[in-house]
Amino acid sequence: MADPDIYHYSLEIVPLDCNFVPADSAISAVLKLLEVKCLDNQQTDQWSHTHIQLVGLIDPLCQELICPSCGKKDSPGCDFFFPLVEMLSEQPPDESDVEMECCGSTVKVLSIDFGDKPKFAKFGFTINNRSEELDKNTIVEIGDLLGCPVAQFVEEELSR
Numbered sequence: 046m047a048d049p050d051i052y053h054y055s056l057e058i059v060p061l062d063c064n065f066v067p068a069d070s071a072i073s074a075v076l077k078l079l080e081v082k083c084l085d086n087q088q089t090d091q092w093s094h095t096h097i098q099l100v101g102l103i104d105p106l107c108q109e110l111i112c113p114s115c116g117k118k119d120s121p122g123c124d125f126f127f128p129l130v131e132m133l134s135e136q137p138p139d140e141s142d143v144e145m146e147c148c149g150s151t152v153k154v155l156s157i158d159f160g161d162k163p164k165f166a167k168f169g170f171t172i173n174n175r176s177e178e179l180d181k182n183t184i185v186e187i188g189d190l191l192g193c194p195v196a197q198f199v200e201e202e203l204s205r
């Protein structure tokens with residue numbers, strides 16, 4: 046008999062400025078705050094990269110984005126998203142261009158707005174085993190502590 050599907054949830058918190066990397070003291074202050082706000086099994090990891098990364102998964106079936114060239118909100122589908130994800134696995138988004146399906150313009154990948162998620166970031170927090178967002182006041186407080194406003198989104202991953 047097959048094992049039951051296991052869903053793994055995490056809450057991602059990233060600065061709205063994708064280049065932003067906070068000071069160590071600010072990171073410690075946020076980790077302290079999250080320790081109070083989260084349950085024992087919701088462990089918070091901080092991460093940072095030398096290059097900007099795409100944080101969170103693209104869902105080609107229902108993903109909507111806003112074209113930075115013509116402003117159209119569109120769901121371009123698998124033929125657009127799969128090559129994009131593959132490209133971003135090989136080169137960072139701030140060095141990548143892509144041709145939009147809506148208007149044929151070539152745009153910087155970094156300038157694409159994916160909506161709520163995924164986001165671009167160099168630095169972020171991942172709270173494991175958490176499927177609920179933090180309340181708005183906490184998100185504002187985290188932004189204040191870090192020195193840059195942050196966005197949050199829940200990521201769901203099916204591991205078999």
Ligand SMILES: [Zn+2]
Nearest residue numbers: 112115147148
């Ligand atoms: Zn367009």
